[in-house]
Amino acid sequence: MPTVEEDIQFLIQIVKKDMEIKEKKKLLDAIPPRIKAIDREIKKMDESMSETKRIIEKLDAEKRHIELELKTHHAELEKKKEEQRLVKDNKVYRAIVTEMEFINKKVDQAEERMLAILDEGEVRRDEIRILTEKMSGERGVLVAEKDRLEREAGATDDSLKILEDEKLRILPHISEDIRRQYARIRTAKGDSGVANLMGDICQGCYSRVPPQRAVEVRRNEQIMNCEVCGRILVHYEIS
Numbered sequence: 001m002p003t004v005e006e007d008i009q010f011l012i013q014i015v016k017k018d019m020e021i022k023e024k025k026k027l028l029d030a031i032p033p034r035i036k037a038i039d040r041e042i043k044k045m046d047e048s049m050s051e052t053k054r055i056i057e058k059l060d061a062e063k064r065h066i067e068l069e070l071k072t073h074h075a076e077l078e079k080k081k082e083e084q085r086l087v088k089d090n091k092v093y094r095a096i097v098t099e100m101e102f103i104n105k106k107v108d109q110a111e112e113r114m115l116a117i118l119d120e121g122e123v124r125r126d127e128i129r130i131l132t133e134k135m136s137g138e139r140g141v142l143v144a145e146k147d148r149l150e151r152e153a154g155a156t157d158d159s160l161k162i163l164e165d166e167k168l169r170i171l172p173h174i175s176e177d178i179r180r181q182y183a184r185i186r187t188a189k190g191d192s193g194v195a196n197l198m199g200d201i202c203q204g205c206y207s208r209v210p211p212q213r214a215v216e217v218r219r220n221e222q223i224m225n226c227e228v229c230g231r232i233l234v235h236y237e238i239s
């Protein structure tokens, strides 16, 4: 059966583990949102790249369509010219002229649209070039950062398991009633059932402990609880 002083020394080891566990958990909790933010960034880049590619494909398809249209119009014009050459009737001749004017108007419109398509195509291809440059740099950095965070999460998780394991090996050394008290407060508080007293401040709830009680706590000779948060108060120097 351990003495109270021995129990307190074990409790000090426990609270040190608890604080480390708390820190590791905080680290671990911060990682997934960072990974999510990186994923969003990468997705945004990939999306604007595929969106621009999609626009270029659409422009190219329209360009091919207009080229065909122009070819058809030119063939029609050739045909009309031939008809014009052979026609004897004035009225029919004028009708052909009107038809040719109509076709020429369509040719003008198609050529105008073609110029606009070529212009926009050039702008979009510039965009692709800039995006490609950006992605080869920034995207690589983001992917590397994500890898690093995933490795960090893995390593933190491993050290968390080790800490939990070390704590489990200390616990059985503590007197049963104190261990139970610890477990009860630990469950209620979520981090630890024990708190270090630094100066006269309980490090569990940051409230001030009366000077005389603080003196007694620092002796580590009896189980004393914080009057505010209920945690068992111990004292050790932070190295």
Ligand SMILES: [Zn+2]
Binding pocket: 195, 202, 203, 204, 205, 206, 207, 226, 227, 228, 229, 230, 231
């Ligand atoms: Zn407290």
